[in-house]
Amino acid sequence: MSQPRVPDLPGVGRRENLRDRIREALRAAIISGRLEPGVVYSAPALGAQLGVSPTPVREAMLDLVKGGLVVPHPNKGFRITEVSEEDLDNLAAVRLLIEPPTVRDVVPVIPKEDFAELRTLAQAIVDAADGGDLVGYIEADHVFHLTLLGYSGNRFLVDVVSDLRSRTRLLGLIPLLESGRLGRSAAEHHEILDFVEARDPCGAELLMRRHIGHVRGLWAGGGEPA
Template identity: 80%
Template sequence: MSTSRSLPGLQALPKHETRREQIREALRAAIISGELNPGTVYSAPTLGARFGVSPTPVREAMLDLVKEGLVVAQPNKGFRITEVSEEDLDNLAAVRLLIEPPTVRDITTLIPEADFPTLRSLAQDIVDAAERGDLVRYIEADHVFHLTLLGYSGNRYLVDVVAGLRSQTRLLGLTPLVQSGRLGTSAAEHHELMNFIEARDPVGAELLMRRHIGHVRGLWARRAEEQP
C-alpha cells in the first residue's frame, strides 16, 4: 500500500464537517475496511504523511476513536488498531440480527411517505460511492442510511447501541469487492430495502435486513456467505 497519498474520499465528505470530523470518518472507514491493519501501531505523523494531512487533526481524530474502542493509545508511540477476533465478529453480527431486522419490520409502516425521497437519496449515496470505489464514503453513507432508518423507532438508546456495534465490525472483503466491481450489487440492496418500505411490506423488509447483515459475516468479510 502506498505510503504517500491523499486520504481516500476526504474531499468528497460533507462540506459542513470539520477537518477533524472528516479525518475521523476516513480513519474509521480505513479501520473497518482493514486498510489500517489490526494490531499495528500508527503514529499521528506517520498517518499524516501517509494520507497527506497534518499530524494534529489526525491525533485529535484518533483520540475520538479511542473513545469508541477502535484504537488504543500507546504512550510515546501512537495508536494501536484494535484487533477483533472472528468469534467477536460473529457475536457482533448475532446481536445486530437480534436488534435491526425486527426494528426495521416495526418501522416499515411508521415512516412518513414524505420522507421516502430523502431516504432514497441516502440509499443512492451508497450506490454512488460503490460505483466510484470510494470505501470511505461507502461506509459513511451506509452508516447514515441505516441509523436514519433506525431513528424512526424513536429509541435513541437502540440507535446508539447499533452505532457502536457497527463501528466494531470489520469488513475486510470490501476492497476485493471494489476491485471486482461487485460492490455496486451489494449497494443496490439499500434500494431494494426501500422498495419494501415504500410498499409497506414489513415481512419483506425484515427478511432483506437479515440477508443484509448476513453479508457482514459473509461476502463483505471474505468468508463463505452466512445464512441468517
Template identity: 75%
Template sequence: MSAPTSSNLRTLGQRETLRDRVRDALRAAVISGELEPGAVYSAPTLGARFGVSPTPVREAMLDLVKEGLVVAQPNKGFRITEVSEQDLDNLAAVRLLIEPPTVRDCVPVIPDRDLPALRALAQDIVDAVDREDLIGYIRADHVFHLALLGYSGNRHLVDVVSDLRTRTRLLGLAPLLRSGRLDRSAAEHHDLVDLIEARDPAAAEELMRRHIGHVRGLWASGTEEP
C-alpha cells in the first residue's frame, strides 16, 4: 500500500453512498455508547433518529453484524453487543504494541507538503468537539489516526488498527463532551502534528502512547485511572 498524499488526505473520511455514511454514523454511535450496549433497536427507530429511511439503516446494520458490533434479532431489530472490561483491556494493549512505534517510524517520512492536510484533519476533531458532535468526533478521530498510520505503507497494519478501534468502547466520551473536558484530548491531535513538524519521533511516540492510554482511563469512564 502506498502512503497517503496531500491530494487525498482530505477525502479519506468521505463516503460515496448513503449506506456508507449511515454505517459510519451508526458505528460511531455504538463505540461512544450513544446506542446502549445490550439494547435492541429497530431499523425504523434508528432511521427516525438519524433522519433517514429504514432501508439504508437496515443495510448498514447488516454490515455492522459482520463487524461484530451488533447482532440481528429476527422480527425485532439489532442488539448492540457488549464488550467485557477484559476485552477492552486486551484491545488497548494490542493498540499500544502497534500504534506508538508505528507513529515513531512514520514521523521522518511524512512530507512537509502533507502537514497542512494532517493539520486540517486534526482540526476536524476539534471542530466536532466545538459542535458537541460526539459521532463526528469519533469519525474524525478515526480518519486522522488511520491517515497517519497510512504513512507506514502497511495496509495490513492499518486494517488491523481500524478493526481494533472499531471494537473499542468509549462510554466515557459523552459525559466528557458535556462537561467540556474533551477539548484537551481533541487538542492533542494538533500537538501530534506539531511533533511531526518538529521531526521528533520519540516525543510523537510518547504522546501516542499517552493518547491511547485514555482509551482505558479518561475515555472509558470519564475519569483518569489512578
C-alpha cells in the first residue's frame, strides 16, 4: 500500500528538548488539518519532513496517543483520529463554560507589569499569521490563552482547557490563511488585551465568547456564528 503524501511541515531545529518541539509541531499540524483525519502516517515520512530521525517522531506520536489525537498502527505508523461535528460542538460548549468567566475573573488581578509580555505573546500570533506559519500560529495561540488563564492560579483548569484545545479541529484556518484573512482573527488577541489593560472584565468576557464562537465557526471550516 502506498504511503500517504505528507504535507510540508516546518523543521523543528535543534532546540534543547527535541521531543517536545516535535510533539507540539505535530499537534498543531493535526489541529489545523495539515495531517488529515483518518490517514495513517509513518514516523520515517514525518521525520523526513521535519528534518529529524524517526525515533523522536515516534516518541512524540506516542505522547499524542495519550491525548487521543492519534492511534498507533503497528508496523505502519499512526492514524490521525477523526472528530465529529457533535464532538466539536461539545468541546466548544465546555470551553464556553470555562474560559470566558475565567478571563473575566483574572482581568482585575493581572499585574500591570505583565502587560508588555502579554502583548509580546499576542504579537507572536499576529506575526505567525502574517508570515503564513500555521503551525506557529496554533502554538502561539495556545501559549497566549493558557498564559492568560494561568492567572487564575488553578493549574487543573489550565490542564483541562489545554486538553480541550488539543482535541479541537480548526480545518478552516487553512483557507483563512490562504485568503489572507487569518490576520484579522489574530488581531482579536490584542483586542482581548485592550479590555484587560482597561480593567474591563465584562468586555474581556464577551470578546472571549465571540473568540470561541469563531473557533467553532469560521476556524472550524463553518460559517460565522450567530
